[in-house]
Amino acid sequence: MDRCMSTASSTPIRKVSDGVSDQFPAGLRVLVVDDDPTCLKILEKMLRNCLYEVTTCSQAEVALSMLRESRTGFDIVLSDVHMPDMNGFKLLEQIGLEMDLPVIMMSADDGKDVVMKGVTHGACDYLIKPVRIEAIKNLWQHVVRKRRNELKEFEQSGSVEDGDRLQKASDELDYSSSVNEGSWKSSKKRKDDEDEGEERDDTSALKKPRVVWSVELHQQFVAAVNQLGIDKAVPKKILELMNVPGLTRENVASHLQKYRLYLRRLSGVSQHQGGVNTPFMSPQEASFRSISSFDGLDIQAFAASGQLPPQSLASLQAGLGRTTTSTGVAMPIVDQRNIFSSEISKLRFGSVQQLSNSGKQVSLLPGLPTSMEPKQLPHPHQSVQSFGSIGLQASEGTSTFLNMPTSLRTTLSTQMHGVHGNRSSPSMMQMSQTQSRNQSLNEMVGGHASGIPSTIGQQIFSNECSGQVLDRDRTTINGRSAACNPVSQVSSVVDFSMNHMTELPGNGFPLASATEVSNLTSRGMFQEGRKMGLKGSRGFAPSYDIFNELHQPKTQDWELQNVGLNFEASQHLNSIIQSNTNHAPSIMGGQGFSSSLKNGQNINMLVYGNAVVSAGEANEHGNTENSAQRPNIHLVNTSFRVKSEEIPDLSCEKLLIPDHFGQDDLMSALLKQQQGVGPVESEYNFDGYTMDNISV
Amino acid sequence: MDVNQMERRLVDYTASLFREGLLDDQFTQLQQLQDESNPDFVVEVVSVFFEDSERLLNDLGRTLDQQIVDFKKVHDHVHQLKGSSSSIGAQRVKNGCIAFRNFCEEHNIEGCLKCLQQVKQEYFLVKNKLESLFRLEQQILAAGGSIPMME
Numbered sequence A: 001m002d003r004c005m006s007t008a009s010s011t012p013i014r015k016v017s018d019g020v021s022d023q024f025p026a027g028l029r030v031l032v033v034d035d036d037p038t039c040l041k042i043l044e045k046m047l048r049n050c051l052y053e054v055t056t057c058s059q060a061e062v063a064l065s066m067l068r069e070s071r072t073g074f075d076i077v078l079s080d081v082h083m084p085d086m087n088g089f090k091l092l093e094q095i096g097l098e099m100d101l102p103v104i105m106m107s108a109d110d111g112k113d114v115v116m117k118g119v120t121h122g123a124c125d126y127l128i129k130p131v132r133i134e135a136i137k138n139l140w141q142h143v144v145r146k147r148r149n150e151l152k153e154f155e156q157s158g159s160v161e162d163g164d165r166l167q168k169a170s171d172e173l174d175y176s177s178s179v180n181e182g183s184w185k186s187s188k189k190r191k192d193d194e195d196e197g198e199e200r201d202d203t204s205a206l207k208k209p210r211v212v213w214s215v216e217l218h219q220q221f222v223a224a225v226n227q228l229g230i231d232k233a234v235p236k237k238i239l240e241l242m243n244v245p246g247l248t249r250e251n252v253a254s255h256l257q258k259y260r261l262y263l264r265r266l267s268g269v270s271q272h273q274g275g276v277n278t279p280f281m282s283p284q285e286a287s288f289r290s291i292s293s294f295d296g297l298d299i300q301a302f303a304a305s306g307q308l309p310p311q312s313l314a315s316l317q318a319g320l321g322r323t324t325t326s327t328g329v330a331m332p333i334v335d336q337r338n339i340f341s342s343e344i345s346k347l348r349f350g351s352v353q354q355l356s357n358s359g360k361q362v363s364l365l366p367g368l369p370t371s372m373e374p375k376q377l378p379h380p381h382q383s384v385q386s387f388g389s390i391g392l393q394a395s396e397g398t399s400t401f402l403n404m405p406t407s408l409r410t411t412l413s414t415q416m417h418g419v420h421g422n423r424s425s426p427s428m429m430q431m432s433q434t435q436s437r438n439q440s441l442n443e444m445v446g447g448h449a450s451g452i453p454s455t456i457g458q459q460i461f462s463n464e465c466s467g468q469v470l471d472r473d474r475t476t477i478n479g480r481s482a483a484c485n486p487v488s489q490v491s492s493v494v495d496f497s498m499n500h501m502t503e504l505p506g507n508g509f510p511l512a513s514a515t516e517v518s519n520l521t522s523r524g525m526f527q528e529g530r531k532m533g534l535k536g537s538r539g540f541a542p543s544y545d546i547f548n549e550l551h552q553p554k555t556q557d558w559e560l561q562n563v564g565l566n567f568e569a570s571q572h573l574n575s576i577i578q579s580n581t582n583h584a585p586s587i588m589g590g591q592g593f594s595s596s597l598k599n600g601q602n603i604n605m606l607v608y609g610n611a612v613v614s615a616g617e618a619n620e621h622g623n624t625e626n627s628a629q630r631p632n633i634h635l636v637n638t639s640f641r642v643k644s645e646e647i648p649d650l651s652c653e654k655l656l657i658p659d660h661f662g663q664d665d666l667m668s669a670l671l672k673q674q675q676g677v678g679p680v681e682s683e684y685n686f687d688g689y690t691m692d693n694i695s696v
Numbered sequence B: 001m002d003v004n005q006m007e008r009r010l011v012d013y014t015a016s017l018f019r020e021g022l023l024d025d026q027f028t029q030l031q032q033l034q035d036e037s038n039p040d041f042v043v044e045v046v047s048v049f050f051e052d053s054e055r056l057l058n059d060l061g062r063t064l065d066q067q068i069v070d071f072k073k074v075h076d077h078v079h080q081l082k083g084s085s086s087s088i089g090a091q092r093v094k095n096g097c098i099a100f101r102n103f104c105e106e107h108n109i110e111g112c113l114k115c116l117q118q119v120k121q122e123y124f125l126v127k128n129k130l131e132s133l134f135r136l137e138q139q140i141l142a143a144g145g146s147i148p149m150m151e
Helices: A037-049 A060-069 A088-098 A112-120 A133-137 A140-155 A178-182 A184-188 A215-228 A235-242 A249-268 A285-289 A298-305 A310-320 A342-346 A350-355 A418-438 A443-447 A460-464 A490-494 A498-503 A534-539 A543-550 A552-558 A563-579 A663-677 A679-684 B003-019 B025-033 B041-064 B071-088 B091-105 B109-142
Strands: A005-007 A029-033 A053-057 A076-080 A103-107 A125-128 A387-392 A614-616 A636-638 A640-643
Touching: A029 A037, A029 A060, A037 A053, A037 A133, A037 B025, A037 B041, A037 B071, A053 A060, A060 A076, A060 A088, A076 A088, A076 A140, A088 A103, A088 A112, A088 A249, A112 A125, A133 B025, A215 A235, A215 A249, A235 A249, B003 B109, B025 B041, B025 B071, B041 B071, B041 B109, B071 B091, B071 B109, B091 B109
Parallel strands: A029 A053, A029 A076, A076 A103, A103 A125, A614 A640
Antiparallel strands: A005 A053, A387 A636
């Protein structure tokens, strides 16, 4: 029977991202999927008796759509192995890839090979039926464990496996275009099995925690793929080329699959709208590479990944001359961590690139196709981590980007995931340019809780920002709070009309942790770092609730509530940012914004496209000391990690990106800004944002 | 008989079901799950089980009756029946399913048919017994008594 009902338990303690219910584990939101009605009923009762909030489903497809609809609506999933419409392992994989929730498998089959399959596919546990209530009672441990692991990974900085890399929502600039639509997230919708198959069995029995495809990582990936040629790119070779410790072929395979889908999707979108030289590489391919002509705001392209509304995108394009943005982008960035923020790379901010020394990908600047230089992120330190496609380098403190003259504020929509959509990122960038108004460097993204794949929604920020694409200035990364939205809320963000951006003080910065992010806020357009609307993180997976509770300090100001916040977020951001001092970018798993933004940290979110660069996130891990966060404009996708370092109140101004950005200018402008910023800057002296160095 | 007698009878009856292996500890778990918020829980679940099982048994019969037997389907049905019977504690049904599955893996039609018969028998037996049990419970409740908790 397919009965999907949401049963509210008697104690619907909803864990909000900002805090964990103290009745935890009561109120844990469980989704049970089993085609056997008897078992379903029994499990439901057991779960209710444990005071969990239960939703039952007898069909895997329905369950998936429920999950997609509300990425943060559940904390854990219980699924049967044998189901008529979809294999339980496949569901498991999908959930892991798309939502990264803990999944427990169940079966009457206790054969060793089946159990092994569960392990290799990433199940958190495997229960043999008949399931006893004792097993149910302890379900919450998986949720906590996962969050802790993610956090830990995040803190470990920049490890690839960072679970929470903040997806940098590259709020790209107005490129709502394809970036959005391309958003990875949407691509996640596909249900097909991974073509690549990479057999999970193939991986070591020890299944690693899900890899968060940070911007940087993604860029590396894309670079590798491009190098091999999209047709010839096989996971094994890609893995070799990428040479990332800890990354498995399986990870690459699944990512590749997604990427392919993403590309397909992008190609279907009219991405380049204008003939702009999309610095960002037009959807896929070329764009990835070409960081070249980043017009000023390649970031926009990235922003586009966010979800720039088509029109803004168009405007951006017009402004930028770049087309690449897939206008469709306005989509809410699925929170996937679209790493493909290659678009972000597109963000070439010419200058930004330079800023980022390390190859961190997010080179917001010169349209570096992140893919190209995987490491190129503009900011050297930026821990690009998890920047998915984010062009945003939310370097904390890096307000450099933000400092871009307001004009720039191209709101890069930090789409974190959306960056995928980055295709449009070029356009996004453009958009951002136009948006420039937005100035808001939407750093937004910074907030994302690391790894907020879901937050990606945020990306959209910037797009909205005044259509004026930052062309001149820099695309302000729209921190659209969209970025904050941990989950797909992005779409809402997208709607930010650029106008919003301006207004939002920081709006849109998805920077969740705006706290530090403060940088983003550019006045009006720029979201002053603080403003980072990153409230997005809120949406982040509920799981974060726990997360939050675990890492309270960090998230505190997350306000990143889903993008929807967008502006409210921004406002909050301000407050948050300011108040946030700590923020360890709590990697909020999905939270889009790593709260790591420490106060004052300027989140230089040059979020390209999706990546919300979490500037400063990097700091969280360990790097904290680095005040050196460079405000690199790290357009990191999605994973915008805001450095948790405490940034001495960088005035947002600093973040503003100088208007005269041209690509080259941008960088220099940023650099100047940095210098000009004064002591504060020095702290963050990162080009874009200080990101933890994502050492890939 | 009076309420006390009925209650005692219920206890004995239930105990015998356990003793004979018709029911196992999982059934007890179900009983323990029942509470005031859901006083008919056990009856409801068991009803769902009955419905579902009969459907499966019919499907099994049909599948095994085909010219070309689709053993994968047979396997899936048996697997599900095994899962649900084990979940409610119908031990003998579950055991029957295990044997059934083995024949199925061997693609032994004869063996499967025999097992199907066996499983059906066990199923109807436990169904019968449970229905009697529930009836007895109803009578007790109607008479103002209370259902004694097992174990």
